Amino acid sequence: MPSTIVFHSLSGSKEFKEVLSGKKISxxxxxxxxxxxxxxxxxxxxxxxxxxxxxxxxxxKRNRMRRRLKMATRKAIIEIKNNFKKKFKYAIFAKPKIYDENFQNIVNELTSKLRSI
Structure with a gap:
């Protein structure tokens, strides 16, 4: 079984604004x-x-979206292993479609987007 990945959250609006001023992938x-x-x-x-x-x-609904996104991110990071860039801060914003989307599709989409960074 893979080891647990621990995220440190962005804290405060200053840190979020800083990340939001960076690059974006949709x-x-x-x-x-x-x-x-x-x-x-x-x-x-x-x-x-x-x-x-x-x-x-x-x-x-918001909490379900957040939980699914966090777990999908963990799985995506495990899949790409060494290609994940730890030198960045990340903020991932859910869109409405994520609520009903198949979980594996979310993981696949996240994996491809994180690889492209």
Whole structure:
């Protein structure tokens, strides 16, 4: 069984704004924003946050989207192993279609997008 991957979350609006000013990759299921880590963040293994905006639905729907996105991200990182760029901070924003999408499709899409970074 693969080892558990631990994410360190982005904290505070300042850090989110910094990542949002970086590069962006979009898909029909999510949007990935990423930017180089600061020197102070280098000691954190993986700096990543999954976000479901309030306009996507009630708390139950948003939490389900966030949970699915986090687990799919873990599986995608395990699949690409050494090709995952730990030198970046990531913010992954869910889109409405992710709620009903097949989980394996989410993993495959995330894997291909993370490889392209």
């Amino acid at each position: 898909s029909n299921l999510f949007t990935i924003f990423y930017k180089n880590k600061n020197n102070s963040d280098q000691n954190k293994e993986i700096l990543l946050s999954c976000v479901a905006a309030k306009k996507l639905g009630n708390a139950v």
